[in-house]
Amino acid sequence: MKLKALLIGLSLAAGFVSLSSAQTVMRNSISITEDSHQGVGLVTFAKEIEKRTNGRYVIKNFYSGALGGERESIESVQLGTQELTLTSTGPVPNFVPEAKILDIPFLFRDKAHARAVLDGPIGQEMLKKFESKGFKALGWAENGVRHMTNSKRSVVMPDDLKGLKMRTMENPIHIAAYKGFGIVPTPMAFPEVFTALQQGTVDGQENPLSVIMAAKFDQVQKYITLTGHVYSPAIWLMNKAAYDKLSPADKQAFLDAAKEGTKANRARVDADDAKGVAELRARGMTVTESIDKAKFVAVLAPVYADFEKQFGKAAIDAIRNYK
Numbered sequence: 001m002k003l004k005a006l007l008i009g010l011s012l013a014a015g016f017v018s019l020s021s022a023q024t025v026m027r028n029s030i031s032i033t034e035d036s037h038q039g040v041g042l043v044t045f046a047k048e049i050e051k052r053t054n055g056r057y058v059i060k061n062f063y064s065g066a067l068g069g070e071r072e073s074i075e076s077v078q079l080g081t082q083e084l085t086l087t088s089t090g091p092v093p094n095f096v097p098e099a100k101i102l103d104i105p106f107l108f109r110d111k112a113h114a115r116a117v118l119d120g121p122i123g124q125e126m127l128k129k130f131e132s133k134g135f136k137a138l139g140w141a142e143n144g145v146r147h148m149t150n151s152k153r154s155v156v157m158p159d160d161l162k163g164l165k166m167r168t169m170e171n172p173i174h175i176a177a178y179k180g181f182g183i184v185p186t187p188m189a190f191p192e193v194f195t196a197l198q199q200g201t202v203d204g205q206e207n208p209l210s211v212i213m214a215a216k217f218d219q220v221q222k223y224i225t226l227t228g229h230v231y232s233p234a235i236w237l238m239n240k241a242a243y244d245k246l247s248p249a250d251k252q253a254f255l256d257a258a259k260e261g262t263k264a265n266r267a268r269v270d271a272d273d274a275k276g277v278a279e280l281r282a283r284g285m286t287v288t289e290s291i292d293k294a295k296f297v298a299v300l301a302p303v304y305a306d307f308e309k310q311f312g313k314a315a316i317d318a319i320r321n322y323k
């Protein structure tokens with residue numbers, strides 16, 4: 001016991017020394033594992049911050065929802081109990097409704113189109129909308145193109161989706177659209193999804209190949225179809241007050257570190273997408289690689305009509321037609 005007390009005392013003293021040498025520790029988090037496209041982003045971000053601030057700022061990374069699911073992490077960043085998080089846009093509309101438009105299914109032709117929109121004027125303008133809500137949005141990153149998995153059947157035609165009970169993100173646009181497919185949506189935080197699939201609480205879920213592989217959903221799901229039904233952006237969020245306290249040079253360091261993190265993150269998404277089908281087949285999944293996309297889009301006509309009312313056709317077209 002004495003030894004233990006001594007060790008604790010020493011480590012507390014060490015912590016005090018590093019604090020007194022003007023080192024600020026900040027927390028960052030993701031809902032999925034370190035060995036993932038988001039994990040690579042976080043590790044790169046932390047390295048870049050340390051390098052660019054000569055170690056005055058140190059980022060401690062938390063993985064696999066250790067600080068909570070994405071909605072909880074966003075809340076913590078807003079409150080300032082956590083400085084940073086990298087999150088998909090899943091729960092973001094609950095905080096910044098303007099971001100909803102990005103979650104419309106079949107909005108982007110492909111990743112290149114999505115990246116161009118996010119890095120261009122439309123995406124950059126949207127980052128500013130976070131400021132009045134207590135966030136500094138440091139930049140866009142990528143979760144990826146989402147595909148559907150389930151334990152019941154191969155999905156080839158839109159009709160195959162009817163009646164499937166699927167976990168969705170806590171996102172009103174996704175929920176509305178998936179209802180349009182005839183899916184029974186069950187919104188749920190990501191850390192609960194594996195168990196829900198395992199126990200059969202839901203039949204399926206939808207996520208990018210990067211997430212499906214990182215979370216090992218192949219262990220609890222038999223079928224995957226490359227539906228590519230929606231692009232899933234990710235975003236670097238920082239507590240606004242914490243950001244505002246930084247010197248101008250350090251602010252730039254945080255923005256640049258996010259850029260580098262995004263580069264590493266997107267490169268990993270591309271690598272995951274390139275090997276995903278072969279890998280998931282090797283892990284035992286039945287993969288349907290191509291669908292008649294026009295048929296899936298057609299089923300959503302009534303939902304699109306609704307989205308056009310909500311967002312205005314011009315705003316949707318500005319994204320759709322962005323070159």
Ligand code: EAX
Binds near residue numbers: 031070087090169
């Ligand atoms: O951000 O909740 C989800 O399905 C997300 O895609 C996942 O947590 C990665």
